[in-house]
Amino acid sequence: MIRTLTRGAGIGLAMIGIFSCSEHSVTGADNFNSDDLTADAARIATVGVSFGSPSIAVGDTTRATATLRDYQGRILLNRYVTWSSSDSAVATVAANGLVTGVGEGAAQITASRAGRSGTGTITVTAGVGGTTTPPPPPPPPTSPGTVTDLRVTAIDSTGVTLSFTQVDDGTGQPAKYDIRYAAPPIAWGSATSATSGSCAVPIAGTTIGTSLVCKVMGLSPSTKYDFQLIAFRGTLNFDAVFGALSIVASATTTASTPLPPAPVASVSVSPATATVQAGSTVQLSAIDRDANGNVLTGRVVTWSSANGGIASVNASGLVTSLVPGTAQITATSETKSDTATITVQALPPPPPPPPPGSSNEPTGMTFINQRSFNSLQETPWYTNSNLSIVQDATAPKSPSGVIRATFPAGYAGGTSPGPAELSFNSYKTLYVSYWAKYSANWQGHLTGINKHAYAWVNGTTSSFVMEAEGIGSGPLSPRPILQSMVVGNGPYEPNLVPNATITRNTWFHIEIVIVGNSSGTADGSMDIYLDGVHVTSAKGLQWSSGAARFNIFQFYPIWGGITDTVNNSMWFEWDDVYVSGKN
Numbered sequence: 059m060i061r062t063l064t065r066g067a068g069i070g071l072a073m074i075g076i077f078s079c080s081e082h083s084v085t086g087a088d089n090f091n092s093d094d095l096t097a098d099a100a101r102i103a104t105v106g107v108s109f110g111s112p113s114i115a116v117g118d119t120t121r122a123t124a125t126l127r128d129y130q131g132r133i134l135l136n137r138y139v140t141w142s143s144s145d146s147a148v149a150t151v152a153a154n155g156l157v158t159g160v161g162e163g164a165a166q167i168t169a170s171r172a173g174r175s176g177t178g179t180i181t182v183t184a185g186v187g188g189t190t191t192p193p194p195p196p197p198p199p200t201s202p203g204t205v206t207d208l209r210v211t212a213i214d215s216t217g218v219t220l221s222f223t224q225v226d227d228g229t230g231q232p233a234k235y236d237i238r239y240a241a242p243p244i245a246w247g248s249a250t251s252a253t254s255g256s257c258a259v260p261i262a263g264t265t266i267g268t269s270l271v272c273k274v275m276g277l278s279p280s281t282k283y284d285f286q287l288i289a290f291r292g293t294l295n296f297d298a299v300f301g302a303l304s305i306v307a308s309a310t311t312t313a314s315t316p317l318p319p320a321p322v323a324s325v326s327v328s329p330a331t332a333t334v335q336a337g338s339t340v341q342l343s344a345i346d347r348d349a350n351g352n353v354l355t356g357r358v359v360t361w362s363s364a365n366g367g368i369a370s371v372n373a374s375g376l377v378t379s380l381v382p383g384t385a386q387i388t389a390t391s392e393t394k395s396d397t398a399t400i401t402v403q404a405l406p407p408p409p410p411p412p413p414p415g416s417s418n419e420p421t422g423m424t425f426i427n428q429r430s431f432n433s434l435q436e437t438p439w440y441t442n443s444n445l446s447i448v449q450d451a452t453a454p455k456s457p458s459g460v461i462r463a464t465f466p467a468g469y470a471g472g473t474s475p476g477p478a479e480l481s482f483n484s485y486k487t488l489y490v491s492y493w494a495k496y497s498a499n500w501q502g503h504l505t506g507i508n509k510h511a512y513a514w515v516n517g518t519t520s521s522f523v524m525e526a527e528g529i530g531s532g533p534l535s536p537r538p539i540l541q542s543m544v545v546g547n548g549p550y551e552p553n554l555v556p557n558a559t560i561t562r563n564t565w566f567h568i569e570i571v572i573v574g575n576s577s578g579t580a581d582g583s584m585d586i587y588l589d590g591v592h593v594t595s596a597k598g599l600q601w602s603s604g605a606a607r608f609n610i611f612q613f614y615p616i617w618g619g620i621t622d623t624v625n626n627s628m629w630f631e632w633d634d635v636y637v638s639g640k641n
Contacts, residue, residue: 098137098172103129105139105176107169113181114149114159122155122178124169125297133296139169149180159183200228202289202301205235210307211271215279215314217255220287220307221271224263227291228299232263236294237287239274244284244306260294279314320348322357322392328626329499333401334379337449337458341627342375342398343467344389359391369400405451418569418587419489423638426482430456430634442476448631454565455493455634463615466627471503471618477512479614484607485639488513490570492613493633498563500628502528503618510630513572514610515601518542522572522584522608526560527551534560536568536588545580545600552586552593560588565633574606575599582606611637 106125114120126134141151144166151157151167159182168177203225212219227233237257238249251259255275285307292298324347332340346354361371369385371377379402388397429436434447449458463475502508506527513522520542528534535558539549552558560566567589575582582599615630
């Protein structure tokens with residue numbers, strides 16, 4: 059049984075649209091469920107009110123427009139609103155937003171929906187020349203014009219030049235334009251707006267009736283594209299009014315001419331120095347760069363040792379230390395090379411056994427399993443073949459075989475080489491003891507998450523996770539995380555010893571005591587010990603709605619959440635694990 063957990067990820071969908079708006083956005087419109095006031099109470103963030111004219115004469119009318127936005131600032135379309143006036147002796151407003159001037163003064167016109175409202179101020183004057191006779195209204199705006207002559211005038215491997223005749227925006231001014239492209243046949247709603255080159259959206263028009271020429275950049279070589287545009291006035295994704303879509307223009311970009319590979323100008327080996335104990339290994343990496351300092355990939359690197367009797371190196375840069383001394387390890391690529399110095403130390407004497415009474419195993423526990431990691435597959439454990447058994451005579455509990463999870467350079471965050479898993483009869487109380495060690499160059503994930511192990515409740519997603527919290531080369535501290543809990547979700551910093559620290563390249567001892575809850579009751583608990591010291595304690599936990607029992611334990615080293623990559627090859631090791639339970 060193998061499980062991979064990801065930490066909270068969410069996908070939000072904003073729904074936008076307003077019934078009372080006179081101008082609609084072409085992109086991002088949300089036209090469904092417009093009468094669902096309950097949903098809109100949580101969706102609507104702001105209500106804005108604007109007028110065709112903020113000042114009218116007595117007897118004149120103007121249209122009030124409500125603009126509703128969600129919490130991400132996007133316009134919500136197709137929502138009816140309720141209109142009201144603060145002073146009907148000055149101005150009245152109809153259900154469709156038509157405002158009529160009644161008497162001189164100022165009035166607040168309010169639009170409301172689902173508990174959200176916004177206001178705008180309308181000013182009513184006596185009229186032109188002191189009379190109530192209003193001036194003739196301006197002609198109403200029309201829709202922006204339609205481009206009927208979009209054409210391709212030039213093509214290269216990553217760009218296409220377009221030309222078209224500019225049109226009116228419906229008010230007598232030059233229109234603006236949204237240009238999009240896609241693989242044929244183009245579908246406007248899913249096509250990509252131009253974001254680079256002189257065609258980057260929005261394009262401001264210059265003179266109606268004249269030709270406008272611009273270039274769409276960032277295209278792929280040897281690829282056919284359809285291009286289309288639409289004229290509009292206003293602001294995209296806010297109050298834009300659009301004309302009709304233009305005709306479609308098509309073009310195929312030319313093939314690109316590959317540049318000859320840049321020669322290797324320098325090689326850098328990392329780490330440049332390392333001190334290891336005889337019999338252990340260290341992974342070196344080599345980075346090739348060109349004359350401008352750019353990293354080169356796919357180049358052949360050869361490794362050699364000047365002192366093979368002290369330390370040897372394989373074709374991938376893995377150094378094996380043999381006897382005390384100093385060895386020069388060289389990486390060569392093309393005509394360039396770099397060298398790392400490896401110092402091999404004699405093995406220290408084995409550590410003394412733990413003093414009596416150092417275990418924090420509760421009384422009355424039933425032994426489940428103890429694994430010493432002398433071989434990769436040990437019954438009844440399942441072990442992923444990406445893990446490996448290496449020798450380390452310094453292992454404090456059961457030398458010299460230990461299990462290692464290796465994270466090579468370039469390894470992606472949020473993943474693991476694989477688990478070693480033990481399933482057993484369920485127990486209310488679970489005790490786990492293990493010895494572990496991080497490599498000296500361990501790079502803490504940028505999220506601070508460096509997971510060790512999981513314990514599962516009732517074989518479901520409710521789980522206990524043990525990890526070390528730390529970023530980059532910063533300090534590491536023991537931190538459990540509880541997931542999918544009824545009561546008690548979240549990370550738990552060391553609350554009994556706040557400065558508890560895990561040291562890299564040094565064996566440390568973790569003990570875990572977790573107690574499941576009774577059915578329907580938050581009476582579970584958790585206690586964590588680091589090197590025999592009680593560092594974390596939590597009570598009042600509820601793992602599940604029913605009675606919680608633990609039945610799976612996994613050694614599962616996952617490096618961080620999403621994003622981030624490993625800079626230099628590193629590893630995490632376990633020496634020995636002991637598991638017991640009690641009902």
